[in-house]
Amino acid sequence: MSDPFIPFESISYTKRFLADCYERQSFANAKTVSYHTSYSFIYHLQQGRLYLQQAAQAPIEIKPMLLFYGIVQMLKACVLTVDPFYPENSTVLAHGVTARKRKKQGYRFLDDEIKVQKNGLFLHFLDKMFHVKQMPDEKYKMNFLLKQVADMHPLYSTMHNQDISIAVTQKSQSYMISDTILDDLHMTANRFSLFLEQSPNSKSWFHRQKGITALKQQITVPLHAAPTRYQSAPWLSTCDGDIYMLRKREDYCSLPELSIHYLLLYNLSMICRYEAEWWGELHHTFEGNDLPFIKQFLTSTTKKLPLLFEHYLFSINER
Structure with missing residues (x-):
């Protein structure tokens, strides 16, 4: 299919899909639980797809924001396949990572770091979707993360x-x-x-x-x-x-690739929103090596995110 997510526009298909997910994980009353989660799943997936589709057409100056909002919504849909009670509390609603708020003079994106926080979506989806236990306060450099993307x-x-x-x-x-x-x-x-x-x-x-x-x-x-x-x-x-x-x-990094894209897009979305001067100069001065790597990553992640989410959703009941 040209759009593999089309079946999820049917509530009956989505309920059946989620019920299968919950039965495989031995949740009690799987069919009843799927009835309560199916609309939330559909709306998260629909909104995530819209963001990703718009990002593919958007100028690079605003592309990171659309891509990050897209990956967040798609991840929330995926989390519902393994955690039907999401969100149980407000602690899992935060993004779960943080970046340096003020960029120092001579700032280079490739040398920038992002830090994992104790609570939030990042640790939650790593645990629920991939069974990966990540330590809070772990830091990752952008250059290290970019190397995890084969493209x-x-x-x-x-x-x-x-x-x-x-x-x-x-x-x-x-x-x-x-x-x-x-x-x-x-x-x-x-x-x-x-x-x-x-x-x-x-x-x-x-x-x-x-x-x-x-x-x-x-x-x-x-x-x-x-x-x-x-x-x-x-x-x-x-x-x-x-x-x-x-x-x-x-x-080498043991994190699943979806989490790599999440970390990179979080930082890029924060930069283009709150570091407008640096972001603007980046696209006009052509200094350093940051711009080629950022542009290549944004091109790659725009194509790859739908593939990664498709692969996750349509293989979940085969595991």
């Missing part, structure tokens, strides 16, 4: 004349990757296997019994099934489905 890697190669990732090839029930990744990560084959075992959701995709094999300058990683696109670390996929792996251990 950004070609720009890193161009701007820094260095590949930050290595391509992964999928063949039936395995991933194939050059054994140079072992030198990049300073690991033996056994250590690399352990590294994969400790990756998020590895039980669902890594076939431990078969184990990895290193032969003819290639490493073969056996799979139970292909990792999900919305939570694929250490595998990072582009909008087109190409798969990559980062080459430096310090670049």
Whole structure:
């Protein structure tokens, strides 16, 4: 379908979909609960889609705001598939992250940080949707977060004349990757296997019994099934489905990709709303490296967010 979310414009389909979600998670009175959550789910999804659609047509100066409001509404819809009682209290209504309020002289976006707060949507959706426990007060640099988006890697190669990732090839029930990744990560084959075992959701995709094999300058990683696109670390996929792996251990992040987009869009939306002078000069002076990375990310996330949400919603009852 050209618009995969169209079925959710039917209340009967949505009730059935949510009832299936709740039954799989052993919620009591799943059909009754789905009756109470279905309209809220539809309205969050509808509003999120509208924001994302408008963002695709909007000028870059206001695009971050529309994209952030869009991801927030879409996430709230997704949370309802795993937490029918959302929001139980006001503490989960805040954004759950914070950025530096005043930008100092010589500010660079790539060096900026964002901090996780104790309460709010961020920690809530990480826990409920992805079963990821994140510590409050954790800080992330924008440059680190951007590296988690595979669609950004070609720009890193161009701007820094260095590949930050290595391509992964999928063949039936395995991933194939050059054994140079072992030198990049300073690991033996056994250590690399352990590294994969400790990756998020590895039980669902890594076939431990078969184990990895290193032969003819290639490493073969056996799979139970292909990792999900919305939570694929250490595998990072582009909008087109190409798969990559980062080459430096310090670049690795266990957060699911939807949360990466959330953090980046929160900061960009705050900047374009409250740092109008810096934001305006960014688009006219062309100084530094911030603008190419911001523009490329906004182009990528506009295309990718609908794909990530589609993949999450339509695979939830298969897990």
